[in-house]
Every structure is written in C-alpha cells, then in structure tokens.
Amino acid sequence: MSVSRLIRPASRLLSQRSAIPSSIRPSLRRVAPVSVPVIRGYASEAKQTFTVRDALHEALSEELEANEKVFILGEEVAQYNGAYKVTKGLLDRFGPKRVIDTPITESGFCGLAVGAALAGLNPVCEFMTWNFAMQAIDQIINSAAKTHYMSGGIQPCPIVFRGPNGFAAGVAAQHSQDYSAWYGSIPGLKVVAPYSAEDAKGLLKAAIRDPNPVVVLENELLYGQAFPMSAEAQRNDFVIPFGKAKIERPGKDLTIVTLSRCVGLSLDAAEQLKKKYGVEAEVINLRSIKPMDVEAIIKSVKKTGHLLAVESGFPSFGVSSEILALGCEYAFDYFQAPPARVTGAEVPTPYAAKLEEMAFPQVETITNYAAKLLRV
Amino acid sequence: MKFQNPAEENAMPTYRIMDADGNVVDQTRDVESIPDAEIIQWYRNMLTVSIMDLIMFDAQRQGRTSFYMVSAGEEGIAVGSASALSLDDVCFLQYREQGVLVQRGFTLKQMMSQLFANRDDYGKGRNMPVHYGSGKLNVHTISSPLATQIPQASGAAYALKMQRLINPNVPPRIVACYFGEGAASEGDFHAALNMAATKSCPIVFVCRNNGFAISTASIEQYKGDGIASRGLGYGIDTIRVDGNDIFAVRAVMQEAKRRALEGDCKPILVEAMSYRVSHHSTSDDSFAYRAKREVEEWKRRDNPITRLRKWMEKKGIWDDDKEKEARASIRKEVLREFSAAEKVKKPPLRSLFEDVYEDITPEARAHMRQLKELIEKYPNEYDVSQFEGGVKSLE
Secondary structure: OHHHHHOOOHHHOOOOOOOOOOOOOHHHHOOOOOOOOEEOOOOOOOOOEEEHHHHHHHHHHHHHHHOOOEEEEEOOOOOOOOOOOOOOOHHHHHOOOOEEEOOOOHHHHHHHHHHHHHOOOEEEEEOOOOOHHHHHHHHHHHHHHOHHHHOOOOOOOOOEEEEEOOOOOOOOOOOOOOOHHHHHOOOOOEEEOOOOHHHHHHHHHHHHHOOOOEEEEEOHHHOOEEEEOOHHHHOOOOOOOOOOOEEEEOOOOEEEEEOOHHHHHHHHHHHHHHHHHOOOEEEEEOOEEEOOOHHHHHHHHHHHOOEEEEOOOOOOOOHHHHHHHHHHHHHHHHOOOOOEEEOOOOOOOOOOHHHHHHHOOOHHHHHHHHHHHHOO | OOOOOHHHOOOOOEEOOEOOOOOEOOOOOOOOOOOHHHHHHHHHHHHHHHHHHHHHHHHHHOOOOOOOOOOOOOHHHHHHHHOOOOOOOEEEOOOOOHHHHHHHOOOHHHHHHHHOOOOOOOOOOOOOOOOOOEOOOOEOOOOOOOOOHHHHHHHHHHHHHHHHHHOOOOOOOOEEEEEEOOHHHOHHHHHHHHHHHHOOOOEEEEEEEOOEEOOEEHHHHOOOOOOHHHHHHOOOEEEEEEOOOHHHHHHHHHHHHHHHOOOOOOOEEEEEEOOOOOOOOOOOOHHHOOOHHHHHHHHHHOOHHHHHHHHHHHHOOOOHHHHHHHHHHHHHHHHHHHHHHHHOOEOOHHHHOOOOOOOOOHHHHHHHHHHHHHHHHOOOOOOOOOEOOHHHHHO
C-alpha cells in the first residue's frame, strides 16, 4: 500500500491540469511570460484582485521605499526586470545601487548578499529558481543560517532568499522540485511558502523585516494567478506573522494540511469532496514551514479526527512526513483513521507533460486519497 | 594567428623592500621614518603568534584542546598587512591569520578564551579552536568551509560602499579578505573576484601563497603564474609581494587601500609569497609529503621574523638580550593566560539554545525546561558545576 501511495498509478489520474501559464522557463527563452491572470475565489471575499507577481512586486517596492538598507540582487533582476518580472520597474525607481544585476554565479552573488547582511544591510537575494540555489546552498546553510549562533550572537544575518520553488511546467527534473523539506530542516533559517497574493505580500514583507535569514519559497505557476486582496493587505504596513497557518476553508470531517500551490489544489479537492461525498474538509494553508503552526494542525485534527498532508515534495523525509509525525505525537488519540499523505512521486520530475503530471499531486489524487482515508 | 602561451610570458615580479638579510633594497621607500616603537611592536606581535603557536600545538598533542592551527612562516603577511589597516576596516580571515588579530589588539586572554571555549569566549563555545571573531575589532568570525568568506567579503565591501552613499559622513573603509592559494581553487574565489570587479567593491584580497594546501603543493594546485596572474583576467589591479618582508607587505597594503577607495572604488588583489613552515593543522603531519630538511632549510634561510630582526639589529634597536627578554616575557604571558583560561568555567548551558534565531523560539524554551528537569531529576548523572551558573542558567 505504501508503494502505491508514493508512486501513484496512472489510472488514478485524470488529465485536468489547468492554468499553466507557459511551458518554458523565461530565462531559457528570454521572452517575458504572458501573464494571463487566473482568478480564484477566496475565503474572505474582497473586490480588488492582485496577481501573486504584483503582490511580491508591491512588497519589494514598499520595503525598498521604507528602508534604505534593503536592496535586491540576482541574475536579471534589474535591466531585464527579473526572469519572472517580479522586480519590474524597480531599477528605474530605485537605481542600480539597490537593484543589482549580477554575473551568473549563484555562489558568488549569494555569498555577496550574505556578506552584505553580515555587514549590516538587508539584502533580498533572488534566485532565478530555487533549483539554481543548489550551487549556493553552502552559503545559505553553513553561513547564513549558522553564523549568528557560531559567532556567539554578535553577527546577525538579516537576509531574504527568494525565488520560485516546486512545481513548474515542462522544465524537467533539474528545474522543478520542491526544497521545502531541505530548508525546513535547518535550525537558524525561517522558511515560508506563500500561496495567495495576500500571503505573498505579507510573508515577503515580514521576511525582509525579520532579523534572521528567511527563505521564501514562491511558486512559478502561481505568479500569474490573481487573488482578491483585502483593504488591510493593500496597506503598506501589512505583514503576516511567521508560524501562523491560515484556515482557507473550514470543515468538520477532515483536516487537509498543505502549502504553496497545493493549497489551491486542496481547495478544489475539498470542493469535489463536498459535491461527491458531502464531506466537509478543512483546508489549512501552512504559510510558514519553519516555524510551523503545530497548534492549528492539532486543534483541527482534534475536531475532525482525520489528517491528510498534501505537498509537492518528494515523499521521503518530507514536509508531510513531519506533519504526520507531529499529528502522531500530539493528537494520536484523536485519530479515527491512520493519517495519510499525498506528495510528489519518488522520481526526478519527468519532462513529458503527462508523466510530469503524474509526478505531482493533482486535484483528483487528493480527492481520491481523502475519500479513501475517510472510507466514503 | 598567434596563440598566447603563458609559459612564454614573464612571471609577475615579486615586490620587496628588504632582502633576506635585512638590507633595504628599494631605496624609494622610507622605512627609517617609521617610529622604532611601532616596528618593535610588530616584531613582538609576530613573536607572540609564533610562541603561542608552539605552546598550543603541544597543548593539542597533550589532549588539552581538540584542534589548533599554527601560522609559522606567515606572521609577516598577517601583521604587516594589518598594520596598514585602520580599526574601522573590516576583516574576513581564513584561519591562519592570528597575526591580524594580535595586531588589531585581540588579547592573549581573548585568544585563550576562544581556544578553551570558556565563558569569556565571544563565540560562546560554539566553534572549533582558532575560529576567532570580534565585533569590536571588525573581524568576522572565521568559518570552516573553505573560501566561503571571499564572496561574503565582496558583499561586505559593497555594504561599506552603500553605507557611504547613504551617509557620506562615514569614514571611507575597506574590507581586507584573506585566504590561501589552495582556497583560490574553489569556485567561490572566482565568484568573489568577478563580483567585486563588476560591482566595484572597495576590497583588498590578500592571498597567502605558502606553497601548500594541506598536502597539495602549489605546483599541483595551479598551472599559471600563481594567483596574481588571475587578478588581471578579472580586470583587477594586482601585485605580488614578498610575504616575508613585513615592510613590503605593509607598503603594498597601504597603497592597495588607497587605490581601493579611489573614485567609484575597486578591488585589489595581493599575492603574498611565503612558505608554510608548519604543518597544516594539528590533524596533519606534513613530513609525510615533504622532506624535513626542506622545511629546516626554509626556516634557516628565510623567515619574516628573523628578517625583521636582522634589520632591527642593523639599525641598533635590537640585540640578543632584548630578544631573550622578549621571548621569555611573551612565553610567560602566554602560559599565564593559557592556564587561567583553562580554569575558567564553560559558557552557561543556556547558550546552547540561544542565538539560533534572534529570539529564543518557544520550542527551544521547552527544550531548556526539559533539560533542566532532567538534570534536576538525576543530579548524580549530570555534573553541570563546570558550566557558568550551573543548572540555574536554564531558567
């Protein structure tokens, strides 16, 4: 059973991928992605909608405006406006000293950013994708995360590492994988994964203001998606505290704990569960992976008695392993069925579209596993 | 069509002011006008490093510390270059630059506290021996992974430049970044120099070319004309200097600093040539890969300490008696701080949990509580008396 849970048979999948903006990484084709906003309904319904890209852009420009120690650097962030246009117009507004194009050397500009943070600035280090940050991971883990501790508390490293993570479309194994578990396991780092536009703005702003190194795991396929944004979130003092999850959809029968793009898939699955089986699933958007809002998870499990973790990372030693372990440690007696997880498959992400689809959780996968867990 | 062949090019010259016998060979430099007291202080600083090295190397062999790294043969590079810096300048060290720390005023007590990881250690006992750091002296805490400090130093230099743009009243400062010729083979070296050059960072890269990267001789480390030849490729002003000549190292560093701050700022590369007389670290026995005779010859032939001593003796400001007195008094002081530091209590247990983040997390607080309960429940199993504040620090 465990094998079939990890490597999902094709028969369980329906082709229902929606809203994938473009198939090739912009940096590879050197043309800006066409942004077709896909509007998604949202719990706290508000009038105005923002794409995640716009929200990130707003967060960056507000923080660059508010604090002259903040600067952003990375490949193509200035002249080219960012590989995904998140930094569009920032060069014109803040100048080349604060919006900096770097040579193609991840370890170099990441190390440079870490050094600038150690010397008292607040850099935002953009990776074109988190996949490329592998070349700089020593700087992130061995230097950024540990220096405050190993220097005896004299050298804080207030830095933000950000970029797209996880699901991508048509770019194969070295360009689409989820690093949540990698960074989530490191003491000294804070790790957040925004889903909606509000998440993106509030978490990125909080990350820039945080005195610790923060890893912001965005998602390429969410950049073009539009979400309603409350008046409060549109203010320039809006931040989302770390370690607080958000109940995106309340329910009484099943707790789905998820993050990033999987929140959207889980919301769709919850809708299907209601339609097909009359089941009310509660969908918890983690927002922050480290620290994790254990209280919100446990509170919900105590109410529903059922736990399903959904993420796009590899199955072993992952975020959902952690969620299930926490559930077992703190709410074991409340489980009415064994907790389950839906994750990415235990294979390097394939390139071919249909195979790629099978490698990541889809709405059907989540719905089916939820139904199986609930025995409906 | 002409292919450039590096073997046909002349090697970059090595700048020196004073030869191996302590005679001044570059008369354009006025070393006479440097106050005697200052030169004697450099000499004493070099002696201090070399005497402490011997004592600590043996201490490690006796099992009193876990690890140590000596810098014999390279004291001149460290002390000479640091003498050209101001305390405002920021230093990133590798691990063989104790002389920089001593020259900047890091005391023997502070060094010993770090080596014995006691409660006075700025690093709160979290780092291996010789991983010094000091906020007050603008010396970033030494980090073990090789060469990672080089791009960070470029970033810190960029930050200094930004700070001046934000507030022009801040005095102009540079970053001095040290590393060995072995570290220059890491990708981070390339990354850092290219970044510093393209971003015009006010930084001086000081490469200590001591001939060995642990056991790898420089002949197997690179093919070109040392590390200096690479600086030109990055468009960086570069000079090679005799690292055993403290006057030359100092003069080069002064000029490098001036150039680094000129106009829109720029990086400078200094390759300082020396010979690693010592083993790489206490974990290394270099006689497995080089002849003892070779080392002895080097020690006798040329050494930054003896070279300056010869010059001082010629000038009449130093003699055998002064040498004997200096060595004896430094040795005494090192041993005094050594045994004092060994007796000082360890950092409080609480510091195990602090500084992972700026604020202690609720989880870490819970761990502290649990640890306290455990220690109090089994007092005979856990002797915490050697930790500052005992179990109380966990409250």
